[in-house]
Every structure is written in structure tokens, then in C-alpha cells.
Amino acid sequence: MKINVLFISSLLFVFIFLSSCSNEKEDKKTSNLLLLLLRPDRAENYDRDVQIITHTIIASPFVTYDTNYSDEDLNYYKDLVETEIARYPRGYLIKARAEKIVFTRNLSIGSRVGYGALSRPEENTIFLNVEDGLKSRSIFNPAAPWTYYSEERLSNGIHHELTHSMDDTMGYWWDPKWKSLNDPSFQYGSYQFSIDNYNSRPLSSQSPLTPFWNPIDGFVSEYATSNFAEDRADVGKAIQGRQFSYLNEICATDPIVAAKVRLMIEQMNRFWPFPGAEDSQWKRRFSEIRCN
Numbered sequence: 001m002k003i004n005v006l007f008i009s010s011l012l013f014v015f016i017f018l019s020s021c022s023n024e025k026e027d028k029k030t031s032n033l034l035l036l037l038l039r040p041d042r043a044e045n046y047d048r049d050v051q052i053i054t055h056t057i058i059a060s061p062f063v064t065y066d067t068n069y070s071d072e073d074l075n076y077y078k079d080l081v082e083t084e085i086a087r088y089p090r091g092y093l094i095k096a097r098a099e100k101i102v103f104t105r106n107l108s109i110g111s112r113v114g115y116g117a118l119s120r121p122e123e124n125t126i127f128l129n130v131e132d133g134l135k136s137r138s139i140f141n142p143a144a145p146w147t148y149y150s151e152e153r154l155s156n157g158i159h160h161e162l163t164h165s166m167d168d169t170m171g172y173w174w175d176p177k178w179k180s181l182n183d184p185s186f187q188y189g190s191y192q193f194s195i196d197n198y199n200s201r202p203l204s205s206q207s208p209l210t211p212f213w214n215p216i217d218g219f220v221s222e223y224a225t226s227n228f229a230e231d232r233a234d235v236g237k238a239i240q241g242r243q244f245s246y247l248n249e250i251c252a253t254d255p256i257v258a259a260k261v262r263l264m265i266e267q268m269n270r271f272w273p274f275p276g277a278e279d280s281q282w283k284r285r286f287s288e289i290r291c292n
Contacts, residue, residue, distance in 0.1 A: 043274035046091030053102045065104035069130040076135040084158045087281035096165040097121035117157050119164035126161045156241040163236025181259050191225035212246035218256035235264050251291035261291040
């Protein structure tokens with residue numbers, strides 16, 4: 001008991017010290033991390049429903065959007081996202097501070113437009129953008145294959161943003177172990193995206209289109225080369241999304257990606273270590289990944 005009191009007292013001292021030295025954003029992240037350390041981590045702490053929010057403007061710094069999406073596009077995307085969320089153990093999104101899933105149209109951040117999604121764990125929110133004509137794009141048109149956006153590919157989005165949220169919650173803002181897996185000569189942001197859409201596999205006879213095509217050693221996608229956070233988020237979505245078979249193909253020839261996948265799975269299990277997860281599709285997916 002004495003040891004526990006001393007431990008908690010030490011954490012409180014560190015909390016007060018860091019709070020006095022940090023700026024507001026860093027202070028909020030530090031506070032959330034220390035609160036996780038101070039509070040016993042139990043599944044029942046997170047036993048509540050995720051809120052699915054439509055046709056509503058949620059105030060968030062620098063974020064703007066409208067809600068003039070069609071019912072057809074909204075319901076198509078919403079049903080898909082709810083199916084993907086159900087893969088996770090109950091409470092997983094709550095712990096990841098993704099309690100609210102907000103559907104938007106024309107999602108923008110400041111002057112930057114065209115966002116497909118945004119994770120805001122400090123606000124317990126993930127924003128998902130509903131593109132015009134999204135439902136019709138799920139049908140392959142041989143005359144215009146570049147318009148195709150399959151359900152399988154669309155499913156990746158929520159898993160990408162949820163990985164961002166998990167990383168922020170656990171303090172994975174930089175991981176020397178992860179970075180050490182990259183080729184020593186590689187620097188994030190140095191890769192030149194292909195002339196095709198950087199988030200798409202180059203057009204070929206292989207469909208559906210996928211962002212997972214291992215453009216250079218160590219990376220599942222072009223977008224993953226942008227920075228540390230996007231590298232991790234794209235590995236997370238490759239694991240849990242519906243296009244995980246491409247990840248297995250990459251792991252068969254790229255030991256760096258395979259090592260990143262193993263590390264990500266280890267950290268996901270550490271994030272949600274509670275009994276009962278064995279029955280979830282989230283947990284079963286780990287046994288379907290061939291990255292040993």
C-alpha cells in the first residue's frame with residue numbers, strides 16, 4: 001500500500017510539473033495520458049455506445065463542413081462504418097477517444113479542402129466525409145475505372161482514423177523502435193508520389209483499386225511515406241480493413257512491413273488487453289494476418 005501511495009504521489013508530482021511547463025495542446029495530451037495511468041484500466045470504464053452523428057454541425061477548431069449529402073450516399077457510408085465499428089470489442093472506440101463519429105460533406109481544415117476524414121481524439125471525435133455520388137462510385141464502370149471506389153477500399157477510412165486516435169491516446173507520437181525499422185537512408189516526406197492519385201494503386205487489370213501496393217521497401221502505401229503518424233495509421237487500416245489480403249502479399253516479400261505489422265498488433269493488444277476480446281472480429285483478424 002505504501003508503495004502504491006508513493007507511486008501515485010510521484011505521478012501527481014510529474015503531472016503538476018509538466019502542466020506548469022507545457023503549452024496548452026501538449027498539456028492536454030499529457031493530462032490525458034497521466035489520467036490513464038492514474039485510473040485503473042478496466043473494460044467497464046468504456047462500456048457505452050459510440051454516437052453516430054448526422055445532419056449536425058459540431059464545432060471544432062478550424063474545421064468546417066456542411067451536411068448537404070444525399071440520403072443515399074449517407075446511408076451507404078453510415079451502414080458500412082457501423083459494420084466496421086462492430087468488428088471491435090465494445091468500448092474500444094471509447095478508450096481510443098473516438099466516442100463520436102460525425103458524418104460531413106466538404107470537410108475542410110482551415111484553408112485546406114478535400115479531407116476524407118479527420119481524427120480529433122482531444123474532442124472524442126472522428127469526422128468522416130461523405131463525397132457526392134459515393135454510392136454510385138461503388139459500382140465498377142469499365143468506361144471510367146478511375147471513378148471506382150469499392151466498399152472494400154472505403155472500409156479502410158475508419159480504421160485509419162481510429163489508429164490515429166489510439167496512437168494519440170497511448171502517446172505514440174513518436175516511436176524510436178518503429179523508426180528503427182525503416183531503411184537508415186529513408187526520411188519521411190522525401191518520397192515522390194506517382195502521377196496517379198497518391199492514395200490509389202496505379203490502374204491495372206487488378207481491381208478493386210487499393211492504396212496498398214508497397215511502393216518502396218518498408219511502406220504499405222505511398223501515403224504512409226508522408227510521416228510517422230500516417231505510416232502507422234495506414235498499417236493499422238491495412239490490418240483491420242477489408243483489403244488485408246494485399247497486406248499479406250506485401251509481408252511475403254517485405255520484411256520491414258512485416259516487422260511493422262507485428263509491432264502494431266503487439267501495441268493494439270496492449271491497448272485493449274481485456275478478457276472477451278477473443279470473440280471479436282478485431283482479435284480474429286490478427287490470426288488472419290500472415291506477417292510472421
